[in-house]
Amino acid sequence: MGEHVVILAEGGQRKRAAATDAERVVADGNEATLVLRQRSKWLDEPISDRVRVVDLHDLEKQERWMPVEWLLLVRVPRFAFKVVGVGPIKGFSQRASSAWRRRVANPLHRRVFLPMVRRRAGSRPESLMERGIGARTVVDVLLITDPGSMPTAADFLEHHDVPRVAYSLDHAEATAIGER
């Protein structure tokens, strides 16, 4: 295997570019790792089986606090709505349960719990990315393929020595005028 190219596509705003570059990397006989968030959102963009996928969302779900949050925000309220919602108020209770999930649990998860956990050193996206890739794995090229990946990329580069950084595979070999 030749070079290891990590394609960071955390924001998911330019999936086609990320998937195309990953496919080209493996087609050229190199190793490609595609770092994304929530693979289920990539169903419209096929990813080659030869590309290794690191899903930051999955890694985040493995954090210790997640079951506790899930219990507090989702399971306990759902159980409560179920217990209360019998007889004539069953329909109302079911609607209230979904509204809770949509209007309270999900925003709380996104705006409060996630930012809190991402402040912990081991749970920051770049740490999850490092864990997903393998802490000792050499990265020869880092491609930052969308704006949502930029904060993670900048943090990752503060602690890792990556010889080449670019925004697409076509530009991975870019040189300054007069260089080489």
Next chain:
Amino acid sequence: MTNHPSKVAVVTPWYPTAQHPFRGAFVQAMVDATGPGTDMSVFHCEEWGHRQPAAPIESAYAKLLARTHHPLRFVPTAGGARVTQLPVPLSVTPRYAEVAKRHAEVLGQALQGKPMPFDIVHAHVGLSGGWGALANVGPDTPVHVTEHASFLGKLLDQPDAREMYDELLHRVAGFYAVGERVSRPLIDAFPHHKDRIELITNPVSFEYERPVPVTELRRWLYVGTLSQLKGVNWLLEAFARCHAEDPALTLTLVGDGPLHAELVERAAALGVSEAVTFAGVQPPDRALLLFREHDLLVHASRFETFGMTIVEASAAGLPVLVTRCGGPQESLAGIESDAGEMVEVEEGSDALVDGYRRLRDRFPDGLDLARARRVLDDRYGYATTAREHHRVWFGEDRG
């Protein structure tokens, strides 16, 4: 061609990428045509829209730019030029003035606040490439701007964007619209700049020609976005009706877009799924090869400022069936019946079906594809484009 020692920068928001293989193909063609004989560098300032908090992205990008663009790094591109990819991350906004300012800011960050070290800067799209370039050149560097945008109406409705456009027209050394559909709203909005707005067309390569001429009009081809603006829904309806008369007809749709799923469903409902191929997005060189494998380009767009695919197809020797959607009336003026058939824009498939029947009935003797090709080469060929650009850049015809 005489060598121009001049250092020319091209600043553009549009240039083909893996995400959008066709977007800005005309800018790449312009670089291909005008680059030889100059020392040309392309700044591809591609907008990367997002709906996330802007501050963390912008602060991270400033750090990344120091790594990726200080010093500026390039890869070779068309016409012996070099290109640097400079994403412009921005919060999705309908405000054109904000977009323009963000372009100026990012280009400035990449240049570390120094003026662009070029003799001539040619920007594409007024309030993104043009504004970004003007904000980052020294006082003696002339900036030329080519406008292609089809969204000028919306832009000019926004007072701050309109004011910036007026200022841009004051400051540029030369301003060029790629067709009358682009120049007209600008002249209406800024009559005091009427004499500054010239027409300059997009270049088209005539290097490629079908090795075997078309002998029958059976294999239809569409290349572009699958959207209502492009009239692809009516194209499919028209195809189904013609297919009912001639089951040997096929249709290949190259591209992607919001109508994709709906079109697949509609093709099934019309019973033409077997005859319709959804080829997806293809790289431009593959799209050119498709001209070899098809007999007719059908383009049912509602509006085009230029309509590059139509000229490319004619350049490759393919007959065209196109709507009178703006650009094609200009590009095919005087050779409409030589190149193919033009039909009115209408919300229905009748015009396309009738147009196809007329075209089929007078094919091949009623067309003169070779003449159409010659005339188009003279209008849009690389030599013409290079001559025009070098004239405005260097003040003389050195092409």
